[in-house]
Amino acid sequence: MAVSNGVAMPGVLVSPRLRPFVVAFLLLQECVQLSCCGSRLAFLPGFEGPLPFHLETGYVAVGESEEIQLFYYFVESERNSKEDALFLWLTGGPGCSALSGLIYEIGPLNFNIKAYDRSLPEFVLNPYSWTKASSIIFVDSPVGTGFSYAENPLAYETGDFRQVQHLHQFLRRWLISHPEFISNPVYIGGDSYSGLTLPILVQEIMDGNDEGKSPAINIQGYVLGNPLTDPAFDQNAPVLFAHGMGLISDELYESLKRTCKGHYQFSESSDADCMNDLMAFHQCTSGLQTAHILEPLCGYASLKPGEMFGDRRSLLENFFLVREPTDLDLGCRTYGYRLSYSWTNDDNVREALHIRKGSIGDWQRCNDGLNYTNEILSTLQYHAKLSAKGCRSLIYSGDHDMIVPFMGTQAWIRSLNYSIVDDWRSWMVRGQVAG
Structure with missing residues (x-):
């Protein structure tokens, strides 16, 4: 058995010049065994013409027996995907689909509400998409969310810590199947309930790197919007x-x-x-x-x-049970969510997204019936540990959110006793104060 830089091949001595190729080969071989490769979509139902960006969908198997299949959407940076940051984006809930991030928040597409004519919803491009400057993986997590499913019914029982473990596995295995992104700076992003799982995930990734887990993840920091953090401040x-x-x-x-x-x-x-x-x-x-x-x-x-x-922050979309989309004012944000149901439950859409037949029933934007245990009360200590390690973080808040108000976020940040480097200043957009 010859071993060189962690690469072991029976009876073979590996030339130093060939080691990178051997590592890549072994990683790809592992990917095949894990069934973690996705498919590129050139066209998407509801969007006229070819997509002007790289979109990929697929599944990554995680769990002790790889019985959980986490579904993802991946959009490459429209600027320079070889050098731009790679984001793993976590939608809140728990139990809200990554499609919310892709379509309603930071992704390259929005539903064209004005043009909705009771047929398949159509898309328009989002000029403010974060994919203008970064590549983003939108993952349906935990299992039972969006298009993610389990092959064993018992595997649907999950919670905060198990979700973190599965996301850690997901990211390393996704990078194995996408070795061209291994050297890119990696950031984890999310909002709302993700504030209770994301910092722990970042810590797990850094610990995994220290333990020599492969592939090493070039983790640089994390981004959180209106995050749940600690009940003493949030509630x-x-x-x-x-x-x-x-x-x-x-x-x-x-x-x-x-x-x-x-x-x-x-x-x-x-x-x-x-x-x-x-x-x-x-x-x-x-x-x-x-x-x-x-x-x-x-x-x-x-x-x-x-x-x-309460601890659960996913919104109950009662409108879905009460009225049909033809009766709704789709300009209202919550009624606009109804279009995602019409789109994702269309057979042609599911075929285009390569959704495995029979894997789930009706798609839900937020699954409030998850068998999920809320285990984490506070992540303050994780923020402190990560900053001490030099991990960068950006915490932002919408100033009209009353579920996780900015006042609570400011209070827990102050409690960490960080030194103030820059004084408070206005946020300017096109010469106007925006916040």
């Missing part, structure tokens, strides 16, 4: 936010501070006066679209007391 922030935005009176706010003593969560141990104030708070804010308070509620059933403060 108290909506009351502070509502008062700051003028949504509740000064009198109610002062009473909440007095009766709840700064802890604004529904619980069995809450003081009766505190509970009454929290109920009053709910009555004042129940008519809001809490994901974006300036947008209409669009038929969502009002949140029940305590749901705004």
Whole structure:
């Protein structure tokens, strides 16, 4: 047995000049065994003409027995895919499909709501796509999300830590099948509930590199938007936010501070006066679209007391059960989500995406019926450890999100006692203050 730089071949001495080719061969051989290669899509139902960017879809097998098939969409950078950053993007939930990130958030396509005529939804290009400057893998995770499925029913039982483990396996195996991206700088990105799993995933990747796992991942940092991080900050922030935005009176706010003593969560141990104030708070804010308070509620059933403060953050899309898309104002964000159901459940679309027949039933944008255990309460210590290791991070917040308000995010960042390098300054867009 000859061993050279971790490459072992029975009875063969490997020339130093050939080692890179041998490593690539072994990685590709492992990829074949793992069934982790995808298919490129030149055309997509709903988009007229050939796609002006590289889109690939596929599955990567993960789990102890590789019984879990995680589905992904991959879009290459439209600038310089050989050098630009590679993102692994995690959608919140847990249980919300990666298609949300691809179509509604940072990907190169948007549904053309204005042109919708009750047939297959059509697409327009998104001029603000992050793929203008980076390659992005959008993965349906955890299992049971989007088009991801398990070959063993027992494998659908999952949770925070198992999801992290599977995502770690996914990324290394995806890179094995895409060796041209192994040297690219890698960032992990996500929003909402991903704030509780993403920092741990980054830590796992760095630990795996230290342990010599192959291929090494050129991890450089992570990006989080309106992330859940720690209940002491996240769950108290909506009351502070509502008062700051003028949504509740000064009198109610002062009473909440007095009766709840700064802890604004529904619980069995809450003081009766505190509970009454929290109920009053709910009555004042129940008519809001809490994901974006300036947008209409669009038929969502009002949140029940305590749901705004709960652990599960995936929105219940009640409109899907109540009304057909022909009756909806698709200009409303939440009704616009209905188009994704019409598109993904079309047989021609599934064939184009190379979805395995019989792998799932009806596609759901957010699967609120996952057999999922919420195990992580706080990731503050992971942020501290990662920054101490020199891992870069960018935390951003929408200023009208009342589910994970920016005030809570600012508070937990301050608690880390970082040195301030740059003073607070306006965010300028085309010469105008945008935030």
